[in-house]
Amino acid sequence: MSALKYWLWLSSMRGLGQTRAAALIDALGSPENVFFAGEDEWREAADLPEQALKELQNKSTDRAERILELCDRANTRILTMQDASYPERLRALHAPPCVLYYKGQLPSIDEEAALAVVGTRNPTAYGQNAALKLCYQLAMSGMLIVSGLAKGVDAAAHLGALRAGKPTVAVLGCGTDVVYPAENRELYEDVIAAGLLLSEYPPGTRAEGPHFPARNRIMSGLSLGVMVVEAPMGSGALITASHALEQGRDVFAVPGGIDSRESEGCHRLIREGAILAARAEDVCSEYQALFPHKLTMAAPRPPRYMPRLPKPSADEKALPENDTQPVTVIDLTERVKGHSPDQQRILLAIAKNAMVADEIIEITGLPAPLVLSELTMLELDGIVAQMPGRRYTLNLT
Numbered sequence: 001m002s003a004l005k006y007w008l009w010l011s012s013m014r015g016l017g018q019t020r021a022a023a024l025i026d027a028l029g030s031p032e033n034v035f036f037a038g039e040d041e042w043r044e045a046a047d048l049p050e051q052a053l054k055e056l057q058n059k060s061t062d063r064a065e066r067i068l069e070l071c072d073r074a075n076t077r078i079l080t081m082q083d084a085s086y087p088e089r090l091r092a093l094h095a096p097p098c099v100l101y102y103k104g105q106l107p108s109i110d111e112e113a114a115l116a117v118v119g120t121r122n123p124t125a126y127g128q129n130a131a132l133k134l135c136y137q138l139a140m141s142g143m144l145i146v147s148g149l150a151k152g153v154d155a156a157a158h159l160g161a162l163r164a165g166k167p168t169v170a171v172l173g174c175g176t177d178v179v180y181p182a183e184n185r186e187l188y189e190d191v192i193a194a195g196l197l198l199s200e201y202p203p204g205t206r207a208e209g210p211h212f213p214a215r216n217r218i219m220s221g222l223s224l225g226v227m228v229v230e231a232p233m234g235s236g237a238l239i240t241a242s243h244a245l246e247q248g249r250d251v252f253a254v255p256g257g258i259d260s261r262e263s264e265g266c267h268r269l270i271r272e273g274a275i276l277a278a279r280a281e282d283v284c285s286e287y288q289a290l291f292p293h294k295l296t297m298a299a300p301r302p303p304r305y306m307p308r309l310p311k312p313s314a315d316e317k318a319l320p321e322n323d324t325q326p327v328t329v330i331d332l333t334e335r336v337k338g339h340s341p342d343q344q345r346i347l348l349a350i351a352k353n354a355m356v357a358d359e360i361i362e363i364t365g366l367p368a369p370l371v372l373s374e375l376t377m378l379e380l381d382g383i384v385a386q387m388p389g390r391r392y393t394l395n396l397t
Helices: 003-011 017-030 030-034 037-046 050-056 062-073 126-138 154-162 181-194 210-220 235-247 261-271 281-282 313-317 341-351 357-364 368-381
Strands: 079-080 099-105 114-119 145-146 169-171 194-201 226-228 248-256 384-387 391-394
Touching: 003 030, 003 079, 003 099, 003 235, 017 030, 017 037, 017 235, 030 114, 037 210, 037 281, 079 145, 099 248, 099 384, 114 126, 114 194, 114 210, 126 145, 126 154, 126 226, 126 248, 126 261, 126 368, 145 154, 145 210, 145 391, 154 169, 154 181, 154 368, 169 181, 169 210, 181 194, 181 226, 226 235, 226 261, 248 261, 341 357, 341 368, 357 368
Parallel strands: 114 145, 114 226, 145 169, 169 194, 226 248
Antiparallel strands: 079 099, 099 194, 384 391
């Protein structure tokens, strides 16, 4: 039997858990040694309940064979603690996952300035935009964004990194062949194409509540720190922050409105000493000395469209202030061609008057999340500016 099957035999053992599995490997040297050991050796190696002892006596490798078949069908690869590419950041944790399953490209995590980004599944427009914008800027600056592919803040974090043209890591609470939530199908495919899907659960494992706290410890374990964007009190994102503190990681929190229930957890973290993250530089500055070759503190990209008004001629300067001058009509049709069709609809909608997001949504007929994310990207590009009252207008200066 190949060494891999021993790893799968042990990691898929019901009633054992990662803590006891890790203790057995530490004491006996390898899953293969655990397989051939007896009850006395198991008892001496770890504090095992009777159910776990009974499971260990089952030498069938049927489950391991089944997992290998599922991995082959799902185009999923396997990483064990004995592999050189297993992240040292995870290996150093108490009870690290013995086996990981992944799809996509496995980066050298230990060489990356990785940041876990977490938050509520039901963010406000502010929270969603903050996650998208900050993760876009952080990815542009060289940070590797790690999140959980859940709806809400997680999805916005991955999307921000992907829109910067950078890879991102999604840690799942289910098998790598299970799309959860189903609405993230397109994002799931994009992450595989440009980054990494990672899970400690074999293919076919459904998303279940107890899986997510376990997933959170991997997210924080892979990263240098955790950034929380909108987390009500009692949110799972705060559990991830707790894991980060236990693992010696930094905790960052994005502030929200003083009366925002969704930001209460972030404000509590800041009161308790978390680093306030209002700009990408607030995070990057913590790690620039450690990763000078990775982090560039990148400035925003040059805008695609920043027309300049012509300088007045000497004759025009001489005209009295009350003289009537011809009004130049700007034709935007050609100038918006470099943007997507959805962005063009938004730009043409605000060409005459500044509008709040709700008005843009009504006029364009586009979905609210799409309009909000596109406005963020257009604002980053410099073609759209936000005025007081959260009204959007073309930036023609």
